[in-house]
Amino acid sequence: MSEHENKVGQAAPSPHLRVSGIHKRFGGVHALRGVDFEVARGEVMALVGDNGAGKSTLMKVLAGAHAADEGQFFMDEAPVSVNTPHDASDLGIQIVYQDLALCENLDVSANLSLGAEPVKAGWGFLPRLLRPLDDLEMEVKAQAAIDRLQVRTLQSVRAKVGGLSGGQRQAIAIARAVGADGSVVMLDEPTAALGVAQTRQVLDVVKRLRDTGHAVVYISHNMRDIFEVADRICVLRHGGNVATWRKDDTTPDEIVVAMTRGLDDEAGNAA
């Protein structure tokens, strides 16, 4: 039992974003069954679990893309409510979705500012939705975000996303989350479609985010990447928590066992 307490992390830093008791049902599918999750500033929290464990669903709940059926949200331990994507982005929560959520018919700069388009000043008499877009500002911002990520192969921010490669699209989705200065950045399997060099770039971005005081959530199936960037590792299984370990206190083998069989075998109880 004491070993288990260690795993939940007594020495954990105080959380920046914390949720507890999250339930989410899709019709008959009980995708999240009372999940607790937290991440602190300046920390990379890895989230692992088998396919269908509920990782993406948890991320979507945190990003406001799905409203939780039950559960509490806390920012710096103050209760908040996150029911819409706007709630989440207002709290500084940014996400790179597993499916990227880009609009292929729009160009790169439009995708980077989607949902938060800058408008020109001096049109205050119109409702915001009908004010002229500041598309030059959009392009300048997009160029800056792309330059920061060093997507060298991208020719122009005016290129349509539909014509880009998988790696370039991934980079754009990451640039969108990183560029919109939030305090929490969540990346859902960002390296699944990437080669070695591009994966390295993403890992560098993750480290840079941690070093600049962001709270980072990183989902991946690659244990080597996880043990390289993560500070803590949270394991989900069948929509519930298994446990959370500090990276230094565990091994890839232990994580894989927890992902596939939970803790029962090793601890000999139902924890």
Add this chain to the structure above:
Amino acid sequence: MQPEQKLSFVDRLRIMRETRFGAFVPVLLALAAIWAYFGLAVPLWEYWGDADAQNIRFIFLSPRNIYNLFMQSAVIATLAVGITVVLLLGDIDLSAAATAGVCAALLGVLVLAGVPGPIACLIVMAVGIIMGTAQGILVAYVGIPSFVVTLAGLLGFQGLMQKILPTGNLNVGDPFVRGFARVLLPDTLGWVLALACIAVFAWLNLRKQGQRKARGLDLDSKAAVWGQIVFFGALMLATVATLNSYRSVPLLIVLLMAITALIGWVTTSTPYGRSIFAVGGNPESARRVGMNVKRIRVSAFAIVGLMAAIGGIFGASRFGSVSYTAFAGGSLLLESIGAAVIGGTSLFGGRGSVWNAILGALVIGSLGNGLDLSGASAADKLMFSGAILLLAVAIDAVSRSGTSER
């Protein structure tokens, strides 16, 4: 060898259609081909084939016919502009012509009952918006596919129009309503307006280029910028010159252009318009960045309802009467959807422009007008229109498959 060639053609098509002005190229080519055929080939053929002919008669390209062509296409174009907005979302509106019919019939009844023309027009526009909004709510909030909702709307509104017009026909003599089609701009005003439009177009383009330079963004080539301006200017001046040499620019055309410019601006240059394209491209992404997809859907149907009402007003104005066959029961619906699609607006959503709908309406109008002039039967007209529509959708499908192959 062969497949490679084919792929590169598809690629080129796709790339061309993604540039702002490249999207106009297919529909402009279609228009040029139709005009060349009916305007040059048919008269020459008749001249050579007929020994008694004194001189070549270019009926199709005569200013009088072009004037009529513009007026004939105006109602189609008005509806096509509205339909384009819902097509951009990936939805469709099959009830637009029936909505126009109901609005026109209501307009006729209202002015007959002594309601002043301007007020009757406003009432009818509000009714159009309500009809569109109601369908939009069924699509967005109840979740019925737009195809089904608007098919039901088509049937229901056809019936409603017959209820309003039991005789199926009503003359509209109200001077205000007739004025849209009858009032002509003085020749000089037409020229001044055209020159002002060209000046504004040039100024906006050059200013944008200057701002891009100041901000260190990549510039469009000088040739492209000036090419656009020269092309736009030539189009405007040629149109005004042609219309002036028969009568002069009708108010109806000016209003249609102004409305199209407004909707074109809203769809391309505002956050609202951007959200229409985003929903058409990937509704789930749009939802996840916080756009209110349902409300956007409803608003697009409200716009198509409004445009249908305006189309009804324009139609009543042009014909001087409201008849069942001219709107709800006739070919107007298919012609206006055809116009939008021929213009290059994708049926799959997310790609297209209202200006293309205007050009598409001219294609449809020219085809009907040319076939009429050369004495083709109604059967020929239908078959020709079907072939052109199929060709347009094929271009859309091919250029789209080029995108998703990557």
